[in-house]
Amino acid sequence: xxxPLRIALTKGRLEKDTISLFEKIGYDCTAVREKGRKLIxxxxxxxxxxxxxxANDVITYxxxxxxxxxxxxxxxxxxxxxxxxxxxxxxxxxxKFALATKKGSKFYGGYDVKTIATKYPNIARAxxxxxxxxxxxxxxxxxxxLAPLLELSDGIVDIVETGTTLKENGLEVIEDIVPVSARLIxxxxxxxxxxxxxxxxxxxxxxxx
Amino acid sequence: xxxxxxxxxxxxxDLLFEDCLARKEVESKLEGLFKGFGYSExxxxxxxxxxxxxxxxxxxxxxxxxxxxxxxxxLIVMRPDSTLPIARLVATRLKESELPLRLFYNQSxxxxxxLLKGRSDExxxxxxxxxxxASVKRGxxxxxxxxxxxxxxxxxxxxxxxxxxxxxxxxxxxxxxxKMVEEEIxxxxxxxxxxxxxxxxxxxxDNQIIKTLKQLPRLFGGVEVFDxxxxxxxxDKIDGILVNLREVYDRLTCLGYEGKISxxxxxxxxxxxxxxIVFKGYISGVGSAVLKGGRYDKLIGxxxxxxxxxxxxxxxxxxxxxxxxxxxxxxxxxxxxxVFGKKGFVVEAIAYARELCNKGMTVENGLFDTLDETIDYxxxxxxxxxxxxxxxxxxxxxxx
Numbered sequence: 001x002x003x004p005l006r007i008a009l010t011k012g013r014l015e016k017d018t019i020s021l022f023e024k025i026g027y028d029c030t031a032v033r034e035k036g037r038k039l040i041x042x043x044x045x046x047x048x049x050x051x052x053x054x055a056n057d058v059i060t061y062x063x064x065x066x067x068x069x070x071x072x073x074x075x076x077x078x079x080x081x082x083x084x085x086x087x088x089x090x091x092x093x094x095x096k097f098a099l100a101t102k103k104g105s106k107f108y109g110g111y112d113v114k115t116i117a118t119k120y121p122n123i124a125r126a127x128x129x130x131x132x133x134x135x136x137x138x139x140x141x142x143x144x145x146l147a148p149l150l151e152l153s154d155g156i157v158d159i160v161e162t163g164t165t166l167k168e169n170g171l172e173v174i175e176d177i178v179p180v181s182a183r184l185i186x187x188x189x190x191x192x193x194x195x196x197x198x199x200x201x202x203x204x205x206x207x208x209x
Numbered sequence: 210x211x212x213x214x215x216x217x218x219x220x221x222x223d224l225l226f227e228d229c230l231a232r233k234e235v236e237s238k239l240e241g242l243f244k245g246f247g248y249s250e251x252x253x254x255x256x257x258x259x260x261x262x263x264x265x266x267x268x269x270x271x272x273x274x275x276x277x278x279x280x281x282x283x284l285i286v287m288r289p290d291s292t293l294p295i296a297r298l299v300a301t302r303l304k305e306s307e308l309p310l311r312l313f314y315n316q317s318x319x320x321x322x323x324l325l326k327g328r329s330d331e332x333x334x335x336x337x338x339x340x341x342x343a344s345v346k347r348g349x350x351x352x353x354x355x356x357x358x359x360x361x362x363x364x365x366x367x368x369x370x371x372x373x374x375x376x377x378x379x380x381x382x383x384x385x386x387x388k389m390v391e392e393e394i395x396x397x398x399x400x401x402x403x404x405x406x407x408x409x410x411x412x413x414x415d416n417q418i419i420k421t422l423k424q425l426p427r428l429f430g431g432v433e434v435f436d437x438x439x440x441x442x443x444x445d446k447i448d449g450i451l452v453n454l455r456e457v458y459d460r461l462t463c464l465g466y467e468g469k470i471s472x473x474x475x476x477x478x479x480x481x482x483x484x485x486i487v488f489k490g491y492i493s494g495v496g497s498a499v500l501k502g503g504r505y506d507k508l509i510g511x512x513x514x515x516x517x518x519x520x521x522x523x524x525x526x527x528x529x530x531x532x533x534x535x536x537x538x539x540x541x542x543x544x545x546x547x548v549f550g551k552k553g554f555v556v557e558a559i560a561y562a563r564e565l566c567n568k569g570m571t572v573e574n575g576l577f578d579t580l581d582e583t584i585d586y587x588x589x590x591x592x593x594x595x596x597x598x599x600x601x602x603x604x605x606x607x608x609x
Contacts, residue, residue: 065496083497085401085426183404189491189498191401192471193368195430 008067068190093182101155117147124157220330231529231538243313253294259284287319300512308341336522372476401426429473546594549575558598
């Protein structure tokens with residue numbers, strides 16, 4: 001089969017980290033470095049094709065098999081779910097999901113139903129479901145930190161890297177939910193029909209992370 | 210109030226012309242194959258009682274079922290699967306029947322996906338169930354060969370992947386963890402989630418079984434898988450399973466399917482449903498398995514008739530779409546002629562059209578009042594001939 005192996009990368013930091021990883025493996029990635037506005041780019045003499053997409057779309061493309069593999073954060077995987085193989089923890093893009101509230105407020109206590117603001121309603125719901133706790137979830141698109149400050153919610157479930165934004169806004173992490181990092185995912189059929197190529201690339205990646 | 214009278218519900222669509230032809234073609238090929246092997250068709254109701262699908266062993270998530278209530282307030286679901294209704298059928302109306310039973314079906318299934326991910330909520334599936342085979346092995350071979358033939362019918366570049374649910378079950382029983390952990394391990398293996406699986410197993414301990422489970426998602430590919438598995442861990446039970454599976458692999462490969470049969474010991478889906486060999490079929494260009502099946506010897510027993518069974522289902526829609534994309538499905542044909550009845554001969558024209566149909570032609574009855582308009586119409590549609598029905602019948606050619 002001469003079709004290139006197509007890999008979808010989450011635009012932005014994960015894309016840069018993945019390209020650095022590919023360069024460490026020894027692939028020529030100039031096409032991606034000088035991409036302009038192109039979204040499909042050949043690397044490694046055209047044996048691999050890089051597709052640049054938003055995180056959620058990486059999963060959609062891989063699930064449908066129009067891309068064989070993808071690099072996407074665990075946060076997106078948990079929020080979107082879907083059917084694909086999750087082969088490698090790439091180790092970069094590290095952060096965590098956490099529950100944060102206004103400093104000093106008592107979140108776990110009393111019998112009032114708490115309100116949670118989040119960009120990740122599924123993750124938030126799953127977390128509180130596992131505790132058997134009823135919460136009201138409000139989906140927010142932008143800076144989630146605003147919600148407790150404006151008293152829309154009692155707490156937020158969000159990705160936390162350094163915690164600086166939280167601190168500057170008088171919020172604090174009261175519970176870590178789950179650690180997050182970038183993952184290599186593979187379409188279920190590609191894994192079987194292009195096993196050799198994929199396993200070769202995976203072992204190269206594993207040797208270089 | 211917003212009215213939804215111009216669109217179809219999420220995850221459904223109207224099928225037009227070529228779509229219908231493509232689907233019919235796939236269905237008739239499969240039907241021909243199944244009938245040729247002595248399978249008889251059954252149709253089960255589109256709606257069933259929820260109870261048929263509700264036991265946890267049957268593997269249907271509550272949220273994925275379309276539910277309704279009947280006039281007595283009982284919970285009804287739209288059929289999400291054909292195997293369970295057939296199991297019910299075999300244990301009830303067919304309980305006195307001679308074995309084996311060879312049944313096939315071709316019907317729509319419904320699943321509530323609602324994720325806007327381009328997956329359908331309605332899907333046509335065709336498949337076979339071989340029930341009560343005197344020799345389990347012979348039954349497995351028959352159904353596997355039918356599976357291979359089904360795939361080959363549509364694409365030479367197919368892959369049939371076999372596994373055995375007993376391999377994972379034997380390992381996990383030896384590990385002796387509680388059901389929750391077992392389920393978590395199963396899901397991680399199923400998703401080939403190497404990192405999370407390693408983390409989880411590391412917390413349990415470190416022995417040869419754990420090492421084997423860690424490798425399980427990687428135990429797929431060609432014949433080398435059997436050697437790898439044998440090196441990792443064996444006991445009598447696992448040895449038996451591997452020898453059996455290897456034989457199936459060798460036999461199928463020898464039928465001229467070199468490189469088209471593969472093994473995956475990490476197929477661990479529907480673990481409470483399947484009891485023996487499990488398999489999946491792929492064709493390149495379709496992003497998910499188009500064929501799924503396996504042996505389920507306990508399932509019909511749950512409905513009250515203890516009898517073994519093996520079967521598979523084929524995703525007809527996925528294959529039909531693939532055939533259309535490939536340009537291998539039939540095109541809509543242009544009618545051979547228009548039959549135009551002059552004033553006073555309208556009914557006679559229709560009768561003559563019927564005669565032509567009987568001869569195997571495709572004809573349209575002309576709906577215009579004048580011949581000129583009929584000729585214009587035929588030219589526009591690319592129809593080459595017009596039969597004008599008057600006292601006598603004249604043929605007019607309307608080539609450009």
